[in-house]
Amino acid sequence: MPGLNPSKLLYRGDLIEDGDGLRIVGTWRIPTFNFQLDGKRFKMPLTTGTWSARSLD
Numbered sequence: 001m002p003g004l005n006p007s008k009l010l011y012r013g014d015l016i017e018d019g020d021g022l023r024i025v026g027t028w029r030i031p032t033f034n035f036q037l038d039g040k041r042f043k044m045p046l047t048t049g050t051w052s053a054r055s056l057d
Contacts, residue, residue, distance in 0.1 A: 022055040
């Protein structure tokens with residue numbers, strides 16, 4: 001989308017060892033930002049979520 005420039009994606013994760021191997025469990029966050037599209041102004045709200053990954057070895 002032209003004109004869409006979110007500030008930045010912030011993420012963190014913790015390495016956890018469990019009985020099945022290693023996992024990373026974390027959170028991500030995109031801060032509130034404003035953007036313009038087709039002459040209209042928009043405000044993107046704070047967005048957060050969780051993520052996880054498991055080792056393949």
